[in-house]
Amino acid sequence: MLKIAKGRISYIAVLGAVFFMAIQVVATLNLPSLTSDIVNNGVATGDIGYIWKVGFKMVGFSLISILAAICNVFLASTTSQTLGKNLRSDIYRKVINFSNDEYDQIETSSLITRTTNDVVQIQNVGIIMLRMMLMAPIMLIGASFLAYTKDHQLTTVFLIVLPVMALFIGFLLYFAVPMFRAMQTKTDKINRIFREGLTGVRVIRAFRQDQFEQDRFEDANKDYTQNAINVNVLMALAFPVMTMIMSGTNIAIIWFGAKLIGAQSMQVGNLIAFMTYAMQILMSFMMLSMVFIFIPRAQESAKRIQEVLNLHSTLKVKENPATFNPDAPTHSLKFDHVTYRYRNAEMPALTDIDFEAHSGQTVAIIGGTGSGKTSLINLIPRFYDVESGKVELDGINVNDMALDKLHEAVSLVPQKATLFTGTLRDNMKYGKDDATDDEIWHALDIARARDFVEADPAGLDLHVEQGGGNFSGGQRQRLAIARALVKQSAVYIFDDSFSALDFKTDAELRAELRQDAHIQQSITVIVAQRIATVADADLILVLDNGKLVGKGTHDELRKTNKVYQEIINSQIRKEDDK
Known part of the structure; x- marks a missing residue:
């Protein structure tokens, strides 16, 4: 997929998206620590002035996070849409210069799907990568480090939670990725049947094959629909299961954190901050996993697009072509x-x-x-x-x-x-x-x-x-x-x-x-x-x-x-x- 992005996106815009994403994550990671300071040093001691002071800092970091997020989304959207525009232009320019031999190799319906649906998949993953794929690892590493600084004993909870999440996400990937890949082929089939029906509608009516063509389209449509339903049902499991894992993690953190607070080994503010970091860790892990679910479908689309772009015309043109005079008196x-x-x-x-x-x-x-x-x-x-x-x-x-x-x-x-x-x-x-x-x-x-x-x-x-x-x-x-x-x-x-x-x-x-x-x-x-x-x-x-x-x-x-x-x-x- 990186191959088709080369030369079709602005690297300055990509670096800008990375820069603003880093600022957003850093600003977001500071908020739980500031909350911890307010609870430990402001609420516990009744120091209203300290609460206001740290509160203004939180507002400042929140504004920085919001502005950085807006800049990141703008640059990510611009980059992904520009990539889609350039891909569509390159595919069309390539196809319009095909010889008839190349047209014989790839069906028209498939060319249409590759120029539209496949490019959209690339665009979607492009913005996901510049948002989620950048945010997830930075947030995961930063939140893990800060959680460890708050209390290293509670981090043992993640030794159980993360492997469970990894197994579940691996299960989703194993079944969902082939279904996502099949979606493109099934889209091709629907487009082909629909296009044949439109261009051959008079023949269909003349031979009274209306019902046959409707049944043929219905079969292809049902096949695509069933595949999409299976994917959506499978992906629908992700949210409730992840919510259950997160809820279980919160319960475990509160359970063990309460014991540490009771033993005066941990402050209440630190427990609140740790819980926030734990959610950030789990959400980052989930986002990273979701990216790896969508990437295979985009990778399949990238292969299909690259197949078109890699087609070389059988018509070889000489570097120094012969001169032809169209205005010659005779031919x-x-x-x-x-x-x-x-x-x-x-x-x-x-x-x-x-x-x-x-x-x-x-x-x-x-x-x-x-x-x-x-x-x-x-x-x-x-x-x-x-x-x-x-x-x-x-x-x-x-x-x-x-x-x-x-x-x-x-x-x-x-x-x-x-x-x-x-x-x-x-x-x-x-x-x-x-x-x-x-x-x-x-x-x-x-x-x-x-x-x-x-x-x-x-x-x-x-x-x-x-x-x-x-x-x-x-x-x-x-x-x-x-x-x-x-x-x-x-x-x-x-x-x-x-x-x-x-x-x-x-x-x-x-x-x-x-x-x-x-x-x-x-x-x-x-x-x-x-x-x-x-x-x-x-x-x-x-x-x-x-x-x-x-x-x-x-x-x-x-x-x-x-x-x-x-x-x-x-x-x-x-x-x-x-």
């Missing part, structure tokens, strides 16, 4: 015998993919489900690294380019059209911050989205709900296409981005793409399922089980390529294709 894209396999996969997802395209050309990729179409286009912006071969943009291996420059050169419309909460203008500027309204309207024109945007009085200030929930599927898809077109790129990739469009809109959109001046200087890559979408492409790639089984124009492939013919026959009647 080229080349796959040079590329093979790629997913992590831990036995078979390659793509095998020996080889083709080349130039400015103004449209490359269409078609094939059956699972043939590797999306895998292929993911290699262009280097979401994954190839296993062998190379992907070149303008003759430069994408592995030799800086990732930010590569991503500037590529504009991608993914299969799932994702919009972000805010205004439509904000979404359109996602790829180009300085885009003008004219550029946005031009992109909306090409994407055939102007009509429904203009129909709303808000226009470009139209509010977009989370995920674009206030738009239909086709509208979201057209807006996602427009957002990609606003960005001036060397390569435009449309990953099955026309699937929600009707044939007429699909044809109009592709016609607009061919006529746009900038698109004519760029390379367009289209992944599609429909023959009508790819028929007019300059180069069609036919994939089957990750292999390139055909490439050429529509006319060439429909005469010579069996897989392409099968796709045509499945979509168009033979007599319509003649």
